Amino acid sequence: MSEKIIEFENVTFAYETEEEDAPVQFPALTDVSLTINKGEFVAVLGHNGSGKSTLAKLCNAILEPTKGKVTVKGIVPDTEEKADEVRRIVGMVFQNPDNQIVATIVEDDVAFGPENLGIEPAQIRKRVDDALKSVNMYEFRHREPHKLSGGQKQRVAIAGVIAMQTECIVLDEPTAMLDPKGREEVMQTVKRLNKEMGITVVLVTHFMDEAVQADRVVVVDGGRIVMNGKPREIFSNVEKLRSFGLDVPQSTELCHVLGIKEGVLDVDECVDEIARLAGGAL
Amino acid sequence: MIRDITIGQYYPGKSVLHSLDPRVKLIVTFWLIVVIFLCKSFFSLGLIALTAVAAAALSRVPAKMILKSLKPIVIILIFTAILNIFYTQGGETYFSWWKIEITEKGVNTAIFTMIRIVSLVVISSLLTYTTTPTMLTDALERILSPLKVFKIKVHTLAMMMTLALRFIPTLIEEIDRIMNAQKARGADLETGGLVERAKALVPIFIPLMVSAFRRAYELAFAMTCRCYTGGEGRTRMKQMKIALRDIIAIIFCAAITAGVIVLNHFFDAVI
Known part of the structure; x- marks a missing residue:
């Protein structure tokens, strides 16, 4: 087994609201155990209200578990200092790019994280330039964020985390507010981070075609982990996925309905399978 | 635009x-x-x-x-x-x-x-x-920054100014969107006397305030995630x-x- 980076041990989390003087608890996650290994690309799938965002927020100590324990590289973030240490290891990108950009100029925003870490100015400059280059936004470094497209803004937000040189990035539905082009840009960037830079990626999403690209898929439903495995294993089980209110990618569904093969993941594979069925080249 | x-x-x-x-x-x-x-x-x-x-x-x-x-x-x-x-x-x-x-x-x-x-x-x-x-x-x-001696939080004030500047265009876009949404529901923003017009602004400013608070909340989360703990121990890229x-x-x-x-x-x- 490779090195563990994030470990959930029997984690339960409940949101508390005050109603008529008696605190009422809404459980968001119940008894979740999950290990994320170094260098992995894990997709967390689930429909709205399944607890997948809560799971993401527990990864870098934004939320504290009600019961159980979250460990990041051996650190249990039970104090403010330790939480800060965890945030130096696990960075986070949120859904709405507008609400996470701090500065009025792209490069200043990317510099925000490293500045908080107290890094030498010359070193920050280098990190910022490298981070912007790695998300293909270097030419935009002097622009104002509000003049960029959604996909570009989200890439700036990702660069902001890269510049902090965290070992792991948690992305909480980073493409939910983007158009197809923006989604594609962000997904390409995320995959490159994982494959080329070796950063561990946890991608929370409800898009099946994004989950397919991961090394491992974790399906969350009703605050529990209900499936955990390779994309091919997960998507072989169309009926089970449906019962969690989730869809499957179109090519998977086509092959499933036609009864050709289970667990087909993308269009090319689907074309190959149908061609084989037709007994010739297409 | x-x-x-x-x-x-x-x-x-x-x-x-x-x-x-x-x-x-x-x-x-x-x-x-x-x-x-x-x-x-x-x-x-x-x-x-x-x-x-x-x-x-x-x-x-x-x-x-x-x-x-x-x-x-x-x-x-x-x-x-x-x-x-x-x-x-x-x-x-x-x-x-x-x-x-x-x-x-x-x-x-x-x-x-x-x-x-x-x-x-x-x-x-x-x-x-x-x-x-x-x-x-x-x-x-x-x-x-010398005013720090008198316990004045200069960094916090400057950060507030920067964030205010950063969110002006975002909130202007938001106002535009809310106005269009209310117009689509039949809100009349252009006619009537001063009092009526002022009243017509209420359904614009309430959603704006609500969304501004939600944005502030999310922004605070995002800033915490990027290890922001105030002005102490911070360096600056641009000297x-x-x-x-x-x-x-x-x-x-x-x-x-x-x-x-x-x-x-x-x-x-x-x-």
């Missing part, structure tokens, strides 16, 4: 004024404004006016843009001129009718005040033309360094101040 708005009135350029250290620019601007009010004679004021014109030329900001910054004060200029002409009396009388008397001193004071206001506006708008709002807040933070041109600018300012004091001494005071 509403997306294309630029905050402030920065005019991108590479002139000497643009490349001055923003801290020096800020200090020099305030300094010159004080000197404007020290002027007593036409000669000393002339020196300042000349400086303003020279600085404007040096900034390479088009004259048209500088004139545009004077447009909002035209009414103030006319108003002060009229008041000065009628209320300041003394010296030779040029014109007299009924109770109205226009005198030498009145006319002089009117002209003097007008030149004074125009120089004031030109000098201060040159600061905003050649410095971005971000650079200004940065400079302000660094200039005011500010005093260069030779900054020192020259300060010496130049001192020379003008000296010139104004000398000219005040040797020539008659207008005010």
Whole structure:
């Protein structure tokens, strides 16, 4: 087994609201155990209200578990200092790019994280330039964020985390507010981070075609982990996925309905399978 | 397009004024404004006016843009001129009718005040033309940082200013979106009296406030995630360094101040 980076041990989390003087608890996650290994690309799938965002927020100590324990590289973030240490290891990108950009100029925003870490100015400059280059936004470094497209803004937000040189990035539905082009840009960037830079990626999403690209898929439903495995294993089980209110990618569904093969993941594979069925080249 | 708005009135350029250290620019601007009010004679004021014109030329900001910054004060200029002409009396009388008397001193004071206001506006708008709002807040933070001794949270104030600037375009877009949404539901925003129009704004401002608070909440999360813990232990990517041109600018300012004091001494005071 490779090195563990994030470990959930029997984690339960409940949101508390005050109603008529008696605190009422809404459980968001119940008894979740999950290990994320170094260098992995894990997709967390689930429909709205399944607890997948809560799971993401527990990864870098934004939320504290009600019961159980979250460990990041051996650190249990039970104090403010330790939480800060965890945030130096696990960075986070949120859904709405507008609400996470701090500065009025792209490069200043990317510099925000490293500045908080107290890094030498010359070193920050280098990190910022490298981070912007790695998300293909270097030419935009002097622009104002509000003049960029959604996909570009989200890439700036990702660069902001890269510049902090965290070992792991948690992305909480980073493409939910983007158009197809923006989604594609962000997904390409995320995959490159994982494959080329070796950063561990946890991608929370409800898009099946994004989950397919991961090394491992974790399906969350009703605050529990209900499936955990390779994309091919997960998507072989169309009926089970449906019962969690989730869809499957179109090519998977086509092959499933036609009864050709289970667990087909993308269009090319689907074309190959149908061609084989037709007994010739297409 | 509403997306294309630029905050402030920065005019991108590479002139000497643009490349001055923003801290020096800020200090020099305030300094010159004080000197404007020290002027007593036409000669000393002339020196300042000349400086303003020279600085404007040096900034390479088009004259048209500088004139545009004077447009909002035209009414103030006319108003002060009229008041000065009628209320300041003394010296030779040029014109007299009924109770109205226009005198030498009145006319002089009117002209003097007008030149004074125009120089004031030109000098201060040159600061905003050649410095971005971000650079200004940065400079302000660094200039005011000695106030930390009095437990004033200078960094927090500067951060608030930066965030406010950052969210102006976002909130303008939001207002636009809410207005369209309410119009689609049949809200009438354009007709009716003052009271009705004010009432029609309520369904716009309530959603705006709600969304602004939600944004603030999310932003706080995002800032925590990026290890923001306040000004302590923070470094800055962009360092500010005093260069030779900054020192020259300060010496130049001192020379003008000296010139104004000398000219005040040797020539008659207008005010």
